[in-house]
Amino acid sequence: MTEQSLHSKVFNQAIAENQLIGSHCLVCGNISVPQRQICPNCHSDQVELIKTDGRGTLAAFTVIYVPPTSMVEAGYNAKNPYCVGIVALGEGPRISAQIVGLDLNSPENISIGMPLKQTFVVRGEGDAAKKFLAFEPV
Amino acid sequence: MAKKLSRGVAVVGVGMSKFGVFPEKTSRDLFVEAFQELRQSVQKGFNPKDIEAFYMGNFTSDHFENQAHLAPIVASWVGISPVASTRIEDACASGGVALRQGVLAIASGEVDMVLVGGLEKMTDLPGAKVTDALALAADSLFEIPAGFTFPGFYATMATAYIDQYKADPDALLRVGIKNHTNGALNEKAQFNQTIKDVMLGKQRKAEQKGLPVPQWEDEIAFLKDPKSNPMIAWPLRLFDCSPVSDGAAAVLLVSEEMAEKFTDQPIYVVGSGQASDGALAERTSLSEIPAAEKASKRAYEMAGLTPEDIDFAEVHDCFTIAEIMATEDLGFFARGEGWKAAMDGRTARDGSHPVNTSGGLKSKGHPVGASGVAQVVEVWKQLHGLAGERQLRGNIRHALTHNVGGTGQTCVVHIFEKRN
Numbered sequence: 001m002t003e004q005s006l007h008s009k010v011f012n013q014a015i016a017e018n019q020l021i022g023s024h025c026l027v028c029g030n031i032s033v034p035q036r037q038i039c040p041n042c043h044s045d046q047v048e049l050i051k052t053d054g055r056g057t058l059a060a061f062t063v064i065y066v067p068p069t070s071m072v073e074a075g076y077n078a079k080n081p082y083c084v085g086i087v088a089l090g091e092g093p094r095i096s097a098q099i100v101g102l103d104l105n106s107p108e109n110i111s112i113g114m115p116l117k118q119t120f121v122v123r124g125e126g127d128a129a130k131k132f133l134a135f136e137p138v
Numbered sequence: 139m140a141k142k143l144s145r146g147v148a149v150v151g152v153g154m155s156k157f158g159v160f161p162e163k164t165s166r167d168l169f170v171e172a173f174q175e176l177r178q179s180v181q182k183g184f185n186p187k188d189i190e191a192f193y194m195g196n197f198t199s200d201h202f203e204n205q206a207h208l209a210p211i212v213a214s215w216v217g218i219s220p221v222a223s224t225r226i227e228d229a230c231a232s233g234g235v236a237l238r239q240g241v242l243a244i245a246s247g248e249v250d251m252v253l254v255g256g257l258e259k260m261t262d263l264p265g266a267k268v269t270d271a272l273a274l275a276a277d278s279l280f281e282i283p284a285g286f287t288f289p290g291f292y293a294t295m296a297t298a299y300i301d302q303y304k305a306d307p308d309a310l311l312r313v314g315i316k317n318h319t320n321g322a323l324n325e326k327a328q329f330n331q332t333i334k335d336v337m338l339g340k341q342r343k344a345e346q347k348g349l350p351v352p353q354w355e356d357e358i359a360f361l362k363d364p365k366s367n368p369m370i371a372w373p374l375r376l377f378d379c380s381p382v383s384d385g386a387a388a389v390l391l392v393s394e395e396m397a398e399k400f401t402d403q404p405i406y407v408v409g410s411g412q413a414s415d416g417a418l419a420e421r422t423s424l425s426e427i428p429a430a431e432k433a434s435k436r437a438y439e440m441a442g443l444t445p446e447d448i449d450f451a452e453v454h455d456c457f458t459i460a461e462i463m464a465t466e467d468l469g470f471f472a473r474g475e476g477w478k479a480a481m482d483g484r485t486a487r488d489g490s491h492p493v494n495t496s497g498g499l500k501s502k503g504h505p506v507g508a509s510g511v512a513q514v515v516e517v518w519k520q521l522h523g524l525a526g527e528r529q530l531r532g533n534i535r536h537a538l539t540h541n542v543g544g545t546g547q548t549c550v551v552h553i554f555e556k557r558n
Binding site for chain 1: 267280281283285287293296298368373416417419420421
């Protein structure tokens with residue numbers, strides 16, 4: 001990971017190294033995840049990369065029974081669904097991610113607001129294996 | 139404060155193809171059908187050679203039909219070359235944004251007559267590829283890697299909405315039942331069946347095959363049965379989702395001062411608003427679509443009208459939860475009241491705020507680039523008393539259309555007025 005670069009690909013490169021990064025605006029203090037070259041709050045370009053502490057709460061979720069091709073290839077289907085959601089990070093921003101470690105037989109028992117921590121999942125095998133951001137219950 | 143248009147704009151004709159699954163037709167064939175119906179609808183006639191610009195909403199013919207640069211091809215197919223022809227891509231809001239570009243072009247004074255089109259031919263691709271193509275409307279770097287699908291995004295908004303307002307999830311099913319009831323009366327709709335018709339059809343089929351006949355107490359029980367209505371993305375089931383569709387729609391716009399040359403009953407575009415937003419995760423509230431509220435605020439201000447002045451609305455019910463949120467974003471109901479309004483029938487044809495009399499995207503079909511333009515076809519019909527069995531009672535003067543791209547990254551709202 002190039003510490004200085006704020007380019008959009010850096011976020012997923014950091015995930016490959018088990019890090020969830022964002023940016024901190026040196027002018028107004030706003031935090032963005034993923035990182036931004038221009039602060040969306042004050043439009044300053046005086047921003048620095050930060051590492052988040054990877055903790056948050058579940059803001060909303062779904063359980064997907066009809067997956068896109070990429071998730072079918074990762075082994076998911078109607079009988080083996082997966083949970084995806086929006087996580088509100090402790091630093092403030094929200095992020096989309098797969099949520100693992102939940103009982104998907106009864107989605108009605110998944111509770112919005114539950115505390116979560118970051119984890120990283122590998123989908124695909126061999127050369128196609130790739131690491132993705134995920135969250136799991138604390 | 140939204141400015142008024144620098145000059146008025148009127149709709150003088152509309153047309154649409156039937157929506158559905160048409161293996162034998164391409165998008166340009168469907169647009170020809172819409173265009174021919176539009177020609178018939180212009181009361182005093184018009185010469186296609188007088189069209190000065192063509193704005194065409196289309197999401198991704200690139201993927202659906204292996205065809206980019208579609209606007210000049212379609213223009214040629216309806217015989218209006220060398221008219222300036224522009225394809226607009228704003229995901230499922232492409233049609234509504236094309237309409238707005240047509241309105242602004244006439245308001246600018248540069249042109250007097252504009253053809254607005256919308257078209258999509260989706261059913262040539264297998265289902266999984268359609269899901270992948272639609273997912274292109276999301277953020278490919280930060281949303282798609284999480285495993286989101288479009289039903290998944292709206293399902294996520296549904297869990298947020300239900301949690302925030304302690305809403306009864308049956309409200310979602312009520313939206314579907316209502317829109318199918320309306321769509322059953324629309325000869326252009328993909329599904330000409332009420333949910334009850336679908337239910338009785340399944341029972342009849344079982345009976346004919348000599349199989350045990352499934353029994354359901356009512357439509358709600360039918361829609362809660364995972365065998366008849368499988369879960370797609372919790373809590374959204376198959377009947378919460380708009381279908382994959384082929385179809386096209388067309389609208390003819392002219393400057394206000396020349397409108398009565400074409401018809402004694404022009405429909406005036408009195409409000410137009412558009413707004414954008416970032417990815418779903420960037421929003422502070424997931425139980426509403428902020429860009430829809432902002433776009434509608436601008437349209438209301440331009441029109442000098444309030445939500446209470448709107449006699450009926452065609453809203454973007456790509457998923458049942460989207461209609462409930464739309465009725466709040468547009469100001470018809472307070473935050474947290476939309477689900478109750480759906481339960482109480484307030485959005486039905488005989489309710490206080492009729493919504494999606496055409497059947498909406500849910501029942502009429504959702505050929506994505508066409509949807510925002512087809513909404514104007516229903517406005518035309520209701521305002522002219524041409525909606526047949528689904529015609530609203532009373533004097534319908536003001537109508538609103540609401541078209542959403544992606545999860546609400548693009549929202550466009552128009553308000554229409556009948557004056558005589």
